[in-house]
Amino acid sequence: MHIALFTDFHPGTVGGIQTSVAAQYRGARRLGHRVTVFTAPGPESTEPDPDLVVLSPVRALSVNGFAAVLPTRANARLIDAVFAERGPVDIVHTQTTYGVAVAGVKAARRHGIPLVQTIHSRDDVFIQHTSPAPYPAALAMRALHNSVLPHRGRMPRNPESRSARHAWHTMIAQAQAADAVIVPSAHFAERLRAHGLAGRLHVISNGVDDDLLDELEATPPADGRDATALGADLGATARRADAGPLRVLWCARLSAEKRPLAAIEAVLRVPGAVLDVYGDGDQLAAARELAGADPRIRFHGARSQRDCLHAMREHDILLFPSLGFDTQGMALLEAAAAGLPVVYCDAALSESVPPGGGVLTGPEPDAIAAALRTLADSPAGLETRRTAIAATPFPARQSALSAEITAVYAELIADPPHARMPRTPAEVPTAPGRLPLLGHSIAALRDSLGFVRSLAAVGPVVRVYLGPRPAYVLTTPELIRQVGFGTAGEFHRDDLRAAMHEVVRGASNVLAGPPHELRRRMIAPALRRRRLQDYAAVTAGIADEWAAALPGTVNLMESAHALVLDTISATLFTADFGAAAKAEVRRNIPWLLAQVVQRAALPDAVNRARFLADRRFAAKAAALRGEIGAVVRAYRADGRDHRDVLSALIGHVDAETGARLGDEEIVDELILMLAAGVGSTASILAWVWYETLRSPEIAKAVRAELDTEVGAGPVEPDHLYRLPYLRRVILETLRYWGPWVSTQNADGPVTFDGLTLPDGAVVVYSPYLVHHDPRHYPDPARFDPERWAPERVDGIDRKAVLPFGVGARHCPGNNFALLTITLATAALFTHWNPALDSGYRVRPSSGDFVAAPSRLPVTLRPRTGR
Numbered sequence: 001m002h003i004a005l006f007t008d009f010h011p012g013t014v015g016g017i018q019t020s021v022a023a024q025y026r027g028a029r030r031l032g033h034r035v036t037v038f039t040a041p042g043p044e045s046t047e048p049d050p051d052l053v054v055l056s057p058v059r060a061l062s063v064n065g066f067a068a069v070l071p072t073r074a075n076a077r078l079i080d081a082v083f084a085e086r087g088p089v090d091i092v093h094t095q096t097t098y099g100v101a102v103a104g105v106k107a108a109r110r111h112g113i114p115l116v117q118t119i120h121s122r123d124d125v126f127i128q129h130t131s132p133a134p135y136p137a138a139l140a141m142r143a144l145h146n147s148v149l150p151h152r153g154r155m156p157r158n159p160e161s162r163s164a165r166h167a168w169h170t171m172i173a174q175a176q177a178a179d180a181v182i183v184p185s186a187h188f189a190e191r192l193r194a195h196g197l198a199g200r201l202h203v204i205s206n207g208v209d210d211d212l213l214d215e216l217e218a219t220p221p222a223d224g225r226d227a228t229a230l231g232a233d234l235g236a237t238a239r240r241a242d243a244g245p246l247r248v249l250w251c252a253r254l255s256a257e258k259r260p261l262a263a264i265e266a267v268l269r270v271p272g273a274v275l276d277v278y279g280d281g282d283q284l285a286a287a288r289e290l291a292g293a294d295p296r297i298r299f300h301g302a303r304s305q306r307d308c309l310h311a312m313r314e315h316d317i318l319l320f321p322s323l324g325f326d327t328q329g330m331a332l333l334e335a336a337a338a339g340l341p342v343v344y345c346d347a348a349l350s351e352s353v354p355p356g357g358g359v360l361t362g363p364e365p366d367a368i369a370a371a372l373r374t375l376a377d378s379p380a381g382l383e384t385r386r387t388a389i390a391a392t393p394f395p396a397r398q399s400a401l402s403a404e405i406t407a408v409y410a411e412l413i414a415d416p417p418h419a420r421m422p423r424t425p426a427e428v429p430t431a432p433g434r435l436p437l438l439g440h441s442i443a444a445l446r447d448s449l450g451f452v453r454s455l456a457a458v459g460p461v462v463r464v465y466l467g468p469r470p471a472y473v474l475t476t477p478e479l480i481r482q483v484g485f486g487t488a489g490e491f492h493r494d495d496l497r498a499a500m501h502e503v504v505r506g507a508s509n510v511l512a513g514p515p516h517e518l519r520r521r522m523i524a525p526a527l528r529r530r531r532l533q534d535y536a537a538v539t540a541g542i543a544d545e546w547a548a549a550l551p552g553t554v555n556l557m558e559s560a561h562a563l564v565l566d567t568i569s570a571t572l573f574t575a576d577f578g579a580a581a582k583a584e585v586r587r588n589i590p591w592l593l594a595q596v597v598q599r600a601a602l603p604d605a606v607n608r609a610r611f612l613a614d615r616r617f618a619a620k621a622a623a624l625r626g627e628i629g630a631v632v633r634a635y636r637a638d639g640r641d642h643r644d645v646l647s648a649l650i651g652h653v654d655a656e657t658g659a660r661l662g663d664e665e666i667v668d669e670l671i672l673m674l675a676a677g678v679g680s681t682a683s684i685l686a687w688v689w690y691e692t693l694r695s696p697e698i699a700k701a702v703r704a705e706l707d708t709e710v711g712a713g714p715v716e717p718d719h720l721y722r723l724p725y726l727r728r729v730i731l732e733t734l735r736y737w738g739p740w741v742s743t744q745n746a747d748g749p750v751t752f753d754g755l756t757l758p759d760g761a762v763v764v765y766s767p768y769l770v771h772h773d774p775r776h777y778p779d780p781a782r783f784d785p786e787r788w789a790p791e792r793v794d795g796i797d798r799k800a801v802l803p804f805g806v807g808a809r810h811c812p813g814n815n816f817a818l819l820t821i822t823l824a825t826a827a828l829f830t831h832w833n834p835a836l837d838s839g840y841r842v843r844p845s846s847g848d849f850v851a852a853p854s855r856l857p858v859t860l861r862p863r864t865g866r
């Protein structure tokens with residue numbers, strides 16, 4: 001597998017986490033896995049490592065001597081580029097709680113990769129001891145962390161300072177963001193649980209690198225006595241000469257939380273002891289000052305893990321006085337590996353000391369000194385402890401631990417938690433990037449399509465905030481069908497109904513339940529295939545006329561809109577006395593529809609304040625309804641079938657109930673057809689042209705087919721069935737640019753696969769999201785009409801084909817839309833050779849439920865032969 005490790009501490013720096021992470025990646029490689037390490041900048045002398053990726057730090061900011069990295073967009077881009085180049089990544093494993101680790105969490109969520117977090121350190125104690133102002137530091141860290149990785153829920157109270165509590169909030173949030181959490185010791189796992197971390201915690205010890213252990217085993221001790229295998233004899237080989245001083249070793253950072261000063265003070269009080277200090281840190285000066293000129297305290301500076309291990313072979317005791325900080329204590333493990341007894345002060349660390357191999361003492365220098373004195377006076381006591389260590393199998397060989405860690409990875413990869421259905425609303429993950437108050441509005445407005453695409457990787461149901469109110473996005477076709485077929489419960493559209501109210505009062509798209517079913521039955525005959533034959537003749541004529549009249553340079557987006565508006569209104573009412581209503585439609589519908597979209601998107605409070613716009617909206621809506629109402633009455637008086645939509649609506653009697661549509665209901669449905677049909681069809685039409693024009697192969701194939709089937713024209717209804725290649729281009733356009741949002745409200749509680757959402761919950765789905773999910777469409781970012789070729793189409797899961805929705809609200813105008821798009825495209829390309837303006841870059845605008853190219857500027861050259 002390919003593992004991406006994220007750590008804020010560069011492996012070239014010294015420290016317990018660094019040592020542990022380095023052992024982990026060497027261990028994973030030893031097991032045959034690939035590892036890429038993302039980290040902060042390290043010391044300049046560090047050898048370049050192709051598997052190490054250094055993220056950009058915040059300039060001139062370092063925390064405790066370490067470069068600070070933030071999860072910026074530039075770092076996200078770098079991570080994405082490395083994933084693309086070296087990927088696919090199977091698992092992300094974050095090891096810290098700072099910027100690099102947060103960037104790792106975000107990358108895992110962006111790419112839908114399972115995420116493991118190891119919590120190594122007690123940030124609460126660390127901040128308390130090392131920061132000059134612990135409270136503001138912990139608070140600032142929590143606020144910063146919360147702004148990029150939202151903190152959820154409440155944390156149980158524990159007896160601790162306010163700064164410690166802030167630090168715990170950050171640690172718990174970091175752990176909660178992961179799919180699995182690893183901790184190095186059981187006592188630390190208990191603390192995390194006491195702070196509210198739920199779910200499974202894996203206790204897997206830190207480890208010591210196999211090569212180092214093998215080397216230690218093979219190296220003779222410096223005093224020349226035989227080296228034997230790690231185990232029974234190793235302790236004995238390092239035996240102190242009875243007459244010499246007690247050789248005490250310090251192997252840790254010289255930092256307050258490790259308590260080096262207590263160690264030095266203790267040794268100074270034991271005349272028969274010497275102390276070798278291996279380590280560096282901000283308490284070095286204080287430590288030197290305390291040691292004064294006493295030659296028994298010897299400072300050796302920061303040393304490698306290898307040096308420390310070998311030093312352990314040359315000493316009698318490791319002094320490890322840290323208290324309430326270490327979650328395991330790497331040096332304790334190393335001492336066990338080297339057969340070295342320890343004196344320590346933290347009872348919780350007994351877990352890391354082989355039974356009988358250490359002396360637990362009080363934390364005061366006096367108590368530590370007393371323990372050392374006893375050992376100095378009694379070499380037999382040391383011997384007993386060495387024998388006890390030797391008798392205990394060493395538990396922390398890295399290869400064995402790496403096998404445990406990779407088992408955790410494998411379990412997550414086999415059953416990715418982000419694909420699991422949440423059982424309660426509280427378990428529904430929130431989309432990354434939520435801002436205070438604004439929620440996800442900025443992300444959704446800036447790049448709606450990219451935002452929607454990113455949600456599939458978050459989970460089957462994702463919570464998003466477009467303002468303060470949550471909405472639940474369904475990301476799988478199976479869940480979407482549960483809305484479409486009503487198995488999840490009832491839904492209504494009262495929000496949309498309010499936004500449309502003056503112009504459309506009770507049309508099918510805002511009705512719910514039995515009235516909706518009845519209305520659908522009533523309008524269905526108007527859009528039946530048999531009727532479409534008649535509409536196709538009208539549509540072909542309009543398309544041919546429109547194409548012939550196009551100027552040499554044109555914005556095809558605008559032109560598509562005008563064409564579709566004319567086409568649909570012409571098929572609604574063909575009789576001569578509909579002319580005035582058609583003119584009214586052309587004059588007012590585009591503005592009214594733009595207003596409906598705005599009203600639906602704006603919060604109620606803003607809508608209430610838009611008096612002037614509201615008055616204008618009401619006046620135009622009344623004028624439009626009045627004109628169309630007059631045509632309906634004229635049709636009724638006339639009594640003939642004009643073979644158009646209006647005649648069909650007037651003439652239909654519901655077989656089940658005997659119901660007929662009233663005038664106002666017919667006005668509603670006619671306006672709805674314009675509202676739902678014009679923008680959507682025009683946008684897809686423009687995308688068909690754009691996709692054709694930007695690919696020379698597709699353009700060539702479309703033209704070749706038209707040459708054969710339509711020749712010099714004119715376009716006729718029959719051509720609809722004779723253009724299979726164009727049909728594939730249209731189907732692929734509907735996949736690629738299909739509707740990006742559909743919203744409804746739960747009418748009472750609704751239940752999806754065991755997850756119950758409350759009454760009123762806003763439930764959203766996006767055909768566009770499903771159409772761009774690689775689980776349903778391989779290489780989804782590729783526009784490839786051949787997906788729909790007869791030999792490949794069977795490989796597409798029909799449930800994931802959603803351009804016209806699904807179930808009860810499936811678009812009744814789908815065939816009409818396909819007909820219009822096919823005939824208009826045929827007309828355009830039989831008349832002209834369009835070319836996109838050079839330098840033109842498309843910009844999708846997602847103001848409506850189908851995104852549109854904001855412009856489509858082309859130059860038209862006549863087809864030769866016409």
Ligand code: HEM
Nearest residue numbers: 508509673676677680681684742803804805809811813817
């Ligand atoms: C390419 C063009 C079109 C696309 C992509 C499209 C897509 C859709 C979708 C996805 C829905 C379901 C929305 C939901 O979840 O509630 C829908 C509903 C609807 N569409 Fe279309 N549509 C198109 C063209 C048309 C046309 C040309 C008409 C009419 C002539 C039309 C009339 C309707 C109506 C009346 C509804 C509401 C159905 C209901 O709620 O029961 N659409 N459309």
